[in-house]
Amino acid sequence: MSSQLSIDYSKIDKSKLMPLLEEKQRRLRVYAARDAYRSMYDWQREFVAATSKYYESCLCAANQIGKTYTGTTIDAMHLLGDYPDDWEGHRFEFAPMCWALGYSMEKTRDLLQTALFGGIVGGEFEGGLVPRERIVSRESAAGTANAMRTVRVKHVSGELSTIQFWSYSQGQHAIMGDIVDWFHIDEEPKDQNIRPQVLTRTINGDNKRGGRGIYTFTPENGRTSLVVQFMDTPSSAQFFMQKGWDDAPHMSTEKRERLLAQYPAHQRDMRTKGIPMLGHGRIYDLGENFITCEPFEIPEHWFVINGMDFGYDHPQAHIKLVEDRDNGDFYVVNAYKASQVSANDAWGSVRSWAEDIPTAWPQDGLQHEKARDASLQLRNHYQIAGFNLLHNHATWPDGGNSVETGIFEINDLMRKGKFKIFIGLRQVLDEVLQYHRDESKDGNNKISKTMDDCLDAIRYAYMMRRYAVRVGNIGNKIKPIKFQAWG
Secondary structure, three states, X not given: OOXXXXXXXXXXXXXXXXXXXXXXXXXHHHOHHHHHHXXXXXXXHHHHHHHHHOOEEEEEEOOOOOHXXXXXXXXXXXXXXXXXXXXXXXXXXXXXXXXXXXXXXXXXXXXXXXXXXXXXXXXXXXXXXXXXXXXXXXXXXXXXXXXXXXXXXXXXXXXXXXXXXXEHHHOXXXXXXXXXXXXXXXXXXXOOOXXXXXXXXXXXXXXXXXXXXXXXXXXXXXXXXXXXXXXXXXXXXXXXXXXXXXXXXXXXXXXXXXXXXXXXXXXXXHHHHOOOOOOOEEOOOOOHXXXXXXXXXXXXXXXXXXXXXXXXXXXXXXXXXXXXXXXXXXXXXXXXXXXXXXXXHHHHHHHHHHOOOOEEOOHHHHOOOOOOOOOOOHHHHHHHHOOOEOOOOOOOOOOOOOHHHHHHHHHHHHHXXXXXXXXXXXXXXXXXXXXEEEOOOOOOOEEOOOOOHHHHHHHHHHHOHHHOEEHHHOOOOOOOOOOOOOO
16 A cells, blocks of 8 residues: 555545544555655665675765665664565565664664654654554663664564664674674774674574675775775675765755865765775775785796895894786785894795895895894895895885885786785785774874785885896806895
8 A cells, every 4th residue: 555645635624634634644654664665766776685685785875875764764674574565675574683783872863763763752753764653662772862772663473573773882892682683784883893793693693594784884984894895805695886976866966066065075986976985994905815816836037026124023024026027917926924033033934935036125224223233234134144135225216215106006006916915925915904094183094004014025025126037047047146245
């Protein structure tokens, strides 16, 4: 039955008008969720349909296009169980346990709770997707006015569906519960432990078939691990959809122009197209499977150079970089990283793959104070140990040593599939996956100087690749020139 009730009020006795108006309002309440589904755009229905096939469905979208409302419409249908005949999304044959999560209880109340149940009028919910007649009970959340922790809804089966509202700001340890059948994460949590905590609760959901859920957010945090996984390397259980203003015909040209003018330039693609904002999150933000390859024998006509990053209390790192100059491809094929290790001990660990290979090194190798024997520069200790250090510290051909240039070029190569890391180099891969920029209030998000030792060594080798030598000239064949120790 439709919520539409066409009435010619001029032909109706006024004594009969009030019951008709009340009936119209009742139908609007009762069929609000169905009407919301009926009015969805094609892409919203596609997202609904994805929930039947995938356990996790992610809607990464621009502001103001209805992403949260899309999600709460699905939530409401699950709570009620009154699925329309043309519903193509997942169906629960029982009254499910649902979770709705947002950044704070205020956000959860205003965006999720209000959409589902409306505001509280005269002590009752009014104006949401779930009609008040179906709301059986509610429990308030502590500390936030009119915010609910739990609401129970009469399911079409006669049982009670339950939805619990949670806040990320309380941390993962505050998120407690047993078995969850359905979850809705609105706004991406910065705490990367939230999602695993939620997924753990779904393992035995949906009668032990495994619970499922949705993510609806604007990618303000940039290409985070979650975004990268869904965008670049989704599993067979994951669905990703990206939508922007062009997918929302309800937005007028006037409104678009007004909002666009209000957004800072660096946020416009994120706000209007759902494109992750640059300058946030991971730097080398591609999936591990995309940047790795199986080890293989290096052809003798390829070129090779090593890179090192000095260290003692913090890790020192050594890597081997080979280049296929015919195709412009690079491969990291060996790596070593350790703390509180001398130059001699480091050489003992890498000699089998580093001997006679030119080695790029950073500017701090010129310092005396960093060396354990201050009578020699730090680089001399490694030269004496056996490393074939290049005569000058790592620079670009023009003499500069810009870090951002190296990051940009290597990132570009990775995206083109032309910079790979051998599978098994776990220390390198861990750094790649965690290399990120710290968010700052001034928007000048700087690189976090943690877990970057191997990556620095890679960048030095890449900067000095003009001094690389053919693989076939290493070892017992034509040896590169050994430099003298510096005084």
